[in-house]
Amino acid sequence: MTDSLPVSLRERRRAETWEALHEAAALLALERGIEHTTIEAIVDQAGVSPRTFFNYFRSKEDAVLGLREPSLDRNLLSELSLEQELLGQVSRLLLAVAQTALGSTDSARRRSLMKDQPHLRQRQMEYMIKAEDMVRRGLADWLTENPGWPGSSTEFSAEEISRMLVMVGGVPVRFTLTAPGYEPGTGLTAEDIAPAITLLHHLQRNLS
CATH class of the missing domain: 1.10.10.60 (Homeodomain-like)
Structure with missing residues (x-):
């Protein structure tokens, strides 16, 4: 104690x-x-x-x-389920890791600063790239440990699949951030990106 x-x-x-x-x-x-x-x-x-x-x-x-080095809770990786669609899980994982870099700072103030000083936006983007890379590496490990995943392939490596998953999984986040009704100062939650994930699945079903 x-x-x-x-x-x-x-x-x-x-x-x-x-x-x-x-x-x-x-x-x-x-x-x-x-x-x-x-x-x-x-x-x-x-x-x-x-x-x-x-x-x-x-x-x-x-x-x-108010940027920090992003971190990935390994428990979040272990909670990924083979029984559920993976892209939505990846989108939520990306959001969670990105939030460790941004923290709970005043997002409205941060956006105002980036608007006045455009080079600050590039600095934040560098941290977002770090967060994506962290998720990509974690997913590659997870896919290697779960070779029975339905999307596994002998033609593409776990590294290639994880890179594509991160790129596509990031779409709902960016879609929500750029939506006309989004309030820039409020930050994002997993619930906020849920409609965009639903739309992504709809397009997958109808375009494939």
């Missing part, structure tokens, strides 16, 4: 420091512009040292957007 308390306290302090750095960076970027926002100003505003900054973020752009 007592052994777990210091860990919990340390994690809470790390979360508070991360939040302080991100908030300082985002507010400074809004006030001054990204080009006039320095790491020195960010750490001064957050009340930490420059060395501490690099324990949390790789660059000031990452701090401004």
